Amino acid sequence: MNATAAEITRSEVEDFLFLEAALLDEWKLEAWAALFTADGEYLIPPLDDPDADPLNSLFLVYDDRHRLNERARRLLNKAAHAEFPHSRTVHLVSNVRIVERSADELQVRSSFIVTRAKGPLNDTYPGRSTYRLLVTSDGLRIRSKRAALELSQLRPQGKVSIIL
């Protein structure tokens, strides 16, 4: 029996976000991409404007469903040099709140810290995510993930070569 958006609990949402985090940490990136709906999107807004409109501002990531799938596939290629050999990451997800519910959709906010270790470098990416999650017969799916970094500059990390 399908749950409706009204029935989903925070624990269920957390289980889903923890699954997403685990897929990313285990580099099961195609499975990560499969968590998105057909019209899904993945965004990293500008550091100084988490609510920016992608039409007027330069984002870091502005992926539609095709692009996020390609992002996942590309990172699995040995020639994605910034991530070869793969960095080791921990995606921590916390402070999960369901902030809005409609008939089949939830809006969820969470905080994250992602650590990335690669060769001599240990970098940290703190931020807040806003998700729009669709309630489907197969469980929750991501319609939109906006991962806003709480950094004033992307320094000294220098890049976001992983998926947040």
Next chain:
Amino acid sequence: MRLETPTRLLENMLIDDRQRGVFRVNRRAFIDDRLFALEGRAIFERCWLYAAHESELAASGAFVSRIVGGKPLLINRDRNGGLHAFFNTCPHRGATVCREDRGRARNFTCPYHGWVFSDEGKTIHRPIDTSYSPACMEDSTQHLTPVPRFDSFAGFLFVNFAQGPESLETYLAGAGEYLKNIQAQDRESMIVLGSPQTYSARANWKLLQENSADGYHASSTHSTYFDYIRNREGAVRDNFSRTGFGCVRNLGNGHAVSESLDGTPWGRPLARWIDSWGTEIRADVDAAYAEMVQRVGAERAKTICHGDRNLLIFPNLVINDIMGLVIRTYYPTSPSYFEVNAFALAPKHEGPRLRDLRHRNFLEFLGPAGFATPDDQEMLESCQRAYATQTWVQWNDLSRGMLTEDGPNPAKQDELQMRTFWRRWHELMRRAGETEAV
């Protein structure tokens, strides 16, 4: 400890043998602290440096504060429309006067003791100023200090930390034409979109200047990007990286451009359509192209719209006008670390569909989370780490195409653009070295 004069520091730095076609750079240039200090004086304090785009300061009272060439600057437009560039430091005891990246202000209040400065940099209020002598009150140094030189070319604002005879226009030499062609992309003005991407790399800054117009690295460093494009677009022009198309031009004063007409596999919002954009977009692209033809003529419109350009302006400005249009400037804080500010530029009157496409196009390749830039950074950092072997492995080779570099079309995949940079770098470093040695 043996003291080294700057001139000695530069010995054995460059091999530039045009006869044999051999060009080498000593890897010391990337790791030596004394050379790094000399670069500050010889290059960053003598050259014109890109500071801002006029569109960031379009409104009355608009300001930006940012680090340019390692120095904190406050750049603003006063209420009468005048543009100013000041050192962002209080004449009283030095506090940073403006601590916001951008905004609008009629005056600026120093947070430390509350001095207030007008939008023309004049000190207009000092709390309890009865305790100051007339000499202090009248001292012309007790205002915000303007940078020695500040000028604009085609909407691009530059500063120079030294007085000198060379105007910005003369300095830009052949690069000026390219800046004008960027300005011409809109009937009124180009605009910076939002705030810059502010990132960094753990590498020497000169490696980024080399990398930013390096046609030779594309097919290996960015093979995954081309795979992605190939999946989407079908066959990528298969001579993309091998036999080459387009050429490199030495623009004088250390500037260079790598350019081509068509040939690259991506689309350009202004204005070169590709299949995967679909027919709806095609009408927008065609209309943008027609507007350009009508305004600047068929020949120039073709160059601007169908061409791709990686423009290198000495010492630290890159304008990539490719699938996106990026102004990228950078400054080192040590021999092995630099900071980058990258701005997206667009025609002001571009419609929403093309604008959206422009953003998507930009980010598929460019920026610290694009499909290409992180791999560039990785390569630069891997070079830098390996220069720890400099004592045993001294030289970088930049000889590609050297015997034909004076011919009509030096290839993009060759290394004339890097040699142009290094020759200028070497000349300025030696010139400063000789002065200091006296």
